[in-house]
Amino acid sequence: MDAFDDTPADRAPMPDPVKIAAPWMDERSHDMLREFFRVGLKSRCVLVEAPRAQAILIDLDRGDATRRLHDARLRWPNVPIIELSVNHTNEALFVRKPLRARGMARALLSVRRRLRLSDDPVAESVCTAPPAAPVAASVAALEDKSTSQLVGLAQDVPPDDPGAWARAWYAPDDFLQGHLQRAAAQADADGRAVALSGVWGTWIVPPGNGVVRVDMADRALRSLCVVGLSDSEVRLRPADVDAAADGTRRDALLWKVALWTARGRVPHGTPLDQPVYLKHWPDLNALAPLPHALRIAALWLDHPQPLLELAGHLGLPQRNVFAVYTACAALGLAGPARRAADVLVGAPELTPSGMQALIARLSGRLGLGPTAESAI
CATH class of the missing domain: 3.40.50.2300 (Response regulator)
Incomplete structure (x- = not known):
C-alpha cells in the first residue's frame, strides 16, 4: 500500500x-x-x-x-x-x-x-432497508365540537373499495360555497367587485383578498352553508358600490364556508387515488385553524400524492386530510396533479424526527413559531 x-x-x-x-x-x-x-x-x-x-x-x-x-x-x-x-x-x-x-x-x-x-x-x-414506520398520530377518539364543525365526523372510506368512495364527495355548486366561488372568480376576471345576493342579503365580493362585510353570526352562516341553493335563488351582478372597509377577508370567508359545507369531504371530481398538488401554503395566521394542518402541509407541499395515501401515511382520519384539501382548493391552491413530473417521484418516508424537522421549517417560513404543531 x-x-x-x-x-x-x-x-x-x-x-x-x-x-x-x-x-x-x-x-x-x-x-x-x-x-x-x-x-x-x-x-x-x-x-x-x-x-x-x-x-x-x-x-x-x-x-x-x-x-x-x-x-x-x-x-x-x-x-x-x-x-x-x-x-x-x-x-x-x-x-x-x-x-x-x-x-x-x-x-x-x-x-x-x-x-x-x-x-x-x-x-x-x-x-x-425496512420502510419507515408511519408517523404516529395522536388523534382523540372524540374530537371537540369546534373541530367537528370544521372537519365533520365522517368515517374513513375503504381505500380498496372505489364503489364506497361516493360518500367522500359533495357538489360545492349546489351550496353557498359554489356561488361564492363563482362571485370571487368573476370579480378577479373583471377586476371589479361583484354583488352576491340571496337569502342572506347582499355581499360585495371584491377582487383579490379584499374585505367582505358579512352581517350574520358564524352560527347562522354555518347553518346556511349546508342548505342547498339553486341558481334561481342567487343573483350575481357587478357591484355599483365599493367593497367594505371592514369585515372578513375574502380568503378567510371562502376557507370557512368551504369547510362548513364539505364537513370532511372533497368536491366531486377530486381523485382519491391519484396525486393532487398543493401550490403553496395559505396564510394560516388569517384562517380558521385546522387540526394537523401543518403535518399535512409538511408532507404534501413539495410532493403531490393521493389523498388516501396521504392520510394513511400520516395515520390521520381521512376527513382531516380531505378538509385541508377542500379548503385549499376553494382558494385555488390545490387540485389534481396534471404534469408528468408531479406523479414521477413519491413523497419520502418520514420518521417522527424527520416530520418534526419539516414542521419546524414550515412553521418558520409561515411565522408561526417553533412550537406551532407537534409531529405526533
Whole structure:
C-alpha cells in the first residue's frame, strides 16, 4: 500500500454509479430525478445523456410508449430499459410510480447484474432497508365540537373499495360555497367587485383578498352553508358600490364556508387515488385553524400524492386530510396533479424526527413559531 494512502485495507472502493438516461422526459422531470437519485438512492445512479447511458428510463404512462420502447430498442439495443408505470408490466425491469427508493434500487441491482457490473452494497442497503414506520398520530377518539364543525365526523372510506368512495364527495355548486366561488372568480376576471345576493342579503365580493362585510353570526352562516341553493335563488351582478372597509377577508370567508359545507369531504371530481398538488401554503395566521394542518402541509407541499395515501401515511382520519384539501382548493391552491413530473417521484418516508424537522421549517417560513404543531 502507498505510504500516503490512508484508506483502510478492508474497505473496497465504491463502485461507479449506474448512468441512466430519460430521453423522453421534460426538464422538470429531469430535475426531480436528479434530486431523487441523489437523496433517495444515495447517488448510486446519475442522470446522463442517452449516448452515455447504461440504462434507459421510459415512462409508459406518457406519450406513445409503444413507439418509444421500439425506438429505444433500435437505438440502444444493448442497453437495459427500465419501465415506469402506475400499472404493473411483465418486464423484469419495471418500477411502479410514484418512484420509491427501494423499487428503484431493485432495478439498479438488476441493471448491474445484466451488465456484469460489480455489486453495489449501498444500493443493496437501500433495497433491503425496512420502510419507515408511519408517523404516529395522536388523534382523540372524540374530537371537540369546534373541530367537528370544521372537519365533520365522517368515517374513513375503504381505500380498496372505489364503489364506497361516493360518500367522500359533495357538489360545492349546489351550496353557498359554489356561488361564492363563482362571485370571487368573476370579480378577479373583471377586476371589479361583484354583488352576491340571496337569502342572506347582499355581499360585495371584491377582487383579490379584499374585505367582505358579512352581517350574520358564524352560527347562522354555518347553518346556511349546508342548505342547498339553486341558481334561481342567487343573483350575481357587478357591484355599483365599493367593497367594505371592514369585515372578513375574502380568503378567510371562502376557507370557512368551504369547510362548513364539505364537513370532511372533497368536491366531486377530486381523485382519491391519484396525486393532487398543493401550490403553496395559505396564510394560516388569517384562517380558521385546522387540526394537523401543518403535518399535512409538511408532507404534501413539495410532493403531490393521493389523498388516501396521504392520510394513511400520516395515520390521520381521512376527513382531516380531505378538509385541508377542500379548503385549499376553494382558494385555488390545490387540485389534481396534471404534469408528468408531479406523479414521477413519491413523497419520502418520514420518521417522527424527520416530520418534526419539516414542521419546524414550515412553521418558520409561515411565522408561526417553533412550537406551532407537534409531529405526533
